[in-house]
Amino acid sequence: MKETMRQLTIVAALSLAFACSTRIEQSQVVDAERARAEAINAARRRRPIGRLVSPDLVVIDPDGEVLNRDDRIAAISSGAASNARRVENDVDVRVYGDLALVLGRSDSQANGELNRDFFMRVWANRDGSLKMVGAHYTRISDHAVTQNESFGAAERAIEESPVATNAPDRNAEEQVKLAIREQHQAYWRKDPDRYRMFAGADLLRVAENGVSTREQLITGMRANSRLPAPPSDQLDVQVRLFGNAALATWLDQGGDLLGRFSQGRFTVVLVRRGDVWQMVHIQTSGVKRQPAARRRDVESRA
Numbered sequence: 457m458k459e460t461m462r463q464l465t466i467v468a469a470l471s472l473a474f475a476c477s478t479r480i481e482q483s484q485v486v487d488a489e490r491a492r493a494e495a496i497n498a499a500r501r502r503r504p505i506g507r508l509v510s511p512d513l514v515v516i517d518p519d520g521e522v523l524n525r526d527d528r529i530a531a532i533s534s535g536a537a538s539n540a541r542r543v544e545n546d547v548d549v550r551v552y553g554d555l556a557l558v559l560g561r562s563d564s565q566a567n568g569e570l571n572r573d574f575f576m577r578v579w580a581n582r583d584g585s586l587k588m589v590g591a592h593y594t595r596i597s598d599h600a601v602t603q604n605e606s607f608g609a610a611e612r613a614i615e616e617s618p619v620a621t622n623a624p625d626r627n628a629e630e631q632v633k634l635a636i637r638e639q640h641q642a643y644w645r646k647d648p649d650r651y652r653m654f655a656g657a658d659l660l661r662v663a664e665n666g667v668s669t670r671e672q673l674i675t676g677m678r679a680n681s682r683l684p685a686p687p688s689d690q691l692d693v694q695v696r697l698f699g700n701a702a703l704a705t706w707l708d709q710g711g712d713l714l715g716r717f718s719q720g721r722f723t724v725v726l727v728r729r730g731d732v733w734q735m736v737h738i739q740t741s742g743v744k745r746q747p748a749a750r751r752r753d754v755e756s757r758a
Contacts, residue, residue, distance in 0.1 A: 510587040518595040520743030555701040592723040605666035635733040644687035656734035719743035
């Protein structure tokens with residue numbers, strides 16, 4: 457009886473704490489982004505940018521490299537970030553409860569070369585203020601540049617769905633990992649109905665060749681004569697929870713649909729709707745540095 461009362465007290469406390477949490481407002485995101493830009497422009501001043509980024513910040517760069525908070529602060533403090541003369545456009549903000557995504561395209565200069573990328577920055581409520589907890593940068597291919605691929609066109613084709621308002625289960629992290637595995641297997645099995653269970657109607661998929669909606673992904677799945685096929689490996693899956701939103705990263709590795717060795721870094725945002733966790737954003741970057749021995753091994757099995 458005492459144990460039952462203790463569990464009920466814990467559940468009630470968690471529910472009350474969750475009910476008191478506040479949804480991120482777009483104005484907060486705008487303020488955080490402005491503070492971030494000002495900190496970058498004030499190069500070599502470590503403190504301003506340090507207060508804006510979370511200790512567990514994870515950044516995926518266009519080459520598929522994984523960077524942490526110290527890496528990012530070092531780049532800004534050295535002046536490298538401000539010297540890149542980065543110009544951002546087609547910027548959009550999507551809010552999912554305790555997580556906010558800032559999406560867009562950018563042009564920058566590095567070593568005299570023009571670089572173009574799709575970017576996503578992820579902000580979360582931490583101790584009463586917004587902290588950047590993740591970011592992903594995807595190099596834009598010549599095809600995407602020619603087609604003028606943008607977030608705006610994809611956003612107009614979909615309507616965002618609501619997120620659950622009650623507290624998630626204690627095993628939410630395992631539920632998220634299960635959803636990640638299930639959607640992956642459904643795609644490679646060429647099972648669109650199963651895939652839709654874990655891919656929200658408001659899903660955006662960002663890759664080197666452009667931005668796709670869920671239904672565009674499914675159209676491509678159905679048209680691909682090489683599917684179904686054995687799925688690639690999802691390695692080092694990491695999940696962080698923010699209320700009814702989750703931020704996941706992993707390394708995707710294996711033979712691609714043409715039998716070639718392939719590695720890609722994934723950043724995926726999922727939200728809880730009812731009893732199901734659904735993907736609302738997928739972003740990928742191919743890994744530039746691939747181990748030759750592993751590449752030969754995969755190609756020999758393809």
